[in-house]
Amino acid sequence: MQKGVASRIDIPASVWESDDAREILRRRDFAGLFAIAVKYGASQVRIGAVAELGQPAVNAILHGKRSIAELHVIERVATGFNLPDHARMLLGLAPQDTASPTGDHNDEHEEQTTELIGRLDFAATIDPTTVMILRTDTNNLRYLDRKLGGPAIADKMRAQIAQIERAHSHAVRPGIRAQLAHLLAETASLAGWQAINTLALNDAWTHYEHAKAAAYEAEDPAVLAYVSGEQAYVLMELGRPAEATELLQHVHAQHRDHVPARLRT
Template sequence: MQKGSASRIEIPASAWDSDETREILRRRDFAGLFAIAIKYGASQVRIGAVAELGQPAVNAILHGKRSIADLNVIERVAAGFGLPDHARMQLGLAPRDTASPTGDHDGEHEEQTTELTGRLDAAATIDATTIMVLHTDTDNLRYLDRKLGGPAIADKMRAQMTQIERAHHHAVRHGIRTRLAHLLAETSSLAGWQAINTLALNDAWTHYERAKAAAYEAEDPALLAYVSGEQAYVLIELGRPAEATELLHHVHAQHRTRLPARMRTWLSAAKAEAAAVLGDETACRHALDQTTALLPEGDGEPEMPYLFINAHHVARWRGNCLVRFGDPDTAEDLRSALAGMDGSYNRAESGVRCDLGHALLAAGKPEDAQPHIHRAQQLATMTGSRRQRRRITELAKAVNRALGH
């Protein structure tokens, strides 16, 4: 008997034939797939059992806080839900009828041909104006992300990713395909940063791998350096700062002669942060000095809409790094960073206030840290940043100990 067959979830064969279900399978939308199972009487516990995931993971997937990328898990879901061959193929899995790898479904073959033709025709209509609109949509998502947080725009992000990825996969004209690859890299990188902030680190890694592949195809060294550098933050959050440092130095060495000053500034700041986590104050200060020396005027470059770094951002980075070493000037750097915020960087402000709370605690002023902790908690909750909430909780405990609570 096939593993898991005794507890297989019974779903009518007709359920796999609707257009909506086909789209769920093609997108690998496991929240939608789990919802189908629930519709036919399966509980979250039972879904977790057949997929060997556990109920908490199923709940997280249903609420868009986690996804599934591991092929073994996908295979278990397909087996546990009893997917017929044509549904397995739509999910990107091989059919079980190995004697006839395509399942020998003439109707299915005709449907696939029609579907592919339709998607190629749709991609052929994409022009420069369409790509500009898609770019604008991603820029708007960036703004909403830093103001409201990733969880608030999860549905919009999924829709944007699906649209761009499908267009890119079916674009034939080289110029259009290259520009779509560029946009796919930018959007995947944004999704990766959102996943880091919700501590969905496996999802974040997957997003960055997609972003790197797209950046390679786009032949843009600055974009490739950026998405590779951001991936280093997954390693930092995993408690692997030495590997993050190695990755950042490799990215800088490989691309530095082809990178604009603002990108080199950002990479230096990222290296400083990794060095601070490692506890290497000398390397951290050297990287921060490089960051200040390299910083060009202005906030960003039109050709790099994904990168914002100015003097206030550098002050924020200095504060975040040097607070770890008890630097007396840290609080001033962080106050400068706060002063430069325009009210749209809510998640970042949460981090700055957390760092400022640490600086005030180190200066022997735990009572002055409390209002910053309170505001940081509000902003972290509003933006759904588990990453910041974890840091703030640790700081609040330290402040309470210092106050004798």
């Protein structure tokens, strides 16, 4: 059944411009997506109504016990949440406004261009000293993690990763970009370990995937071996020791001649 405008959940369009919301859409993280709707006043019953899922299913999704894979259901969610076209595309859906290739109006193109220029200008200000400061911030978070625990600094960790990702994804100079990639790998790996400690295993796996991608770009075999090895702990927590062992054996075989002796041990 086609939903009318009156039945849609009213979420400010600006919400979908944030880095966190974009990442939620890219990952098809429906728990995160539904949490945004709840934040803006939608009840589980209302979310279930616009998505034609029902409240029990919405509750299961919010608590990570269920996800959504069917395209027609994803389309209903996008329509019910009144997602703008750029948000629909991040979710893997076609834009509703097909007048232009991206579904955006001219003023939206201009806004995107202005935003991109601003991000590139910001990244251009990053120098080795700035990277060192960001690295110090990550090390301070590592210290706070040991003292206070991951949950106490979760917001700080998310902000730190977002800041490094923003700088890295728009850095043009190869040297600075490589340093930021190295730092991103270390920071995402720390976030992955914190997620393991709270049994947020899906989040942990995602953090390690991001860490590995950054380590590949940094072309640092020691960091790549480290974050790949840590990912095996997710498999252990999932009760898959054989796969964890296979992963560690692969990491050792691939990198043993290129990493320090302590890490090799």
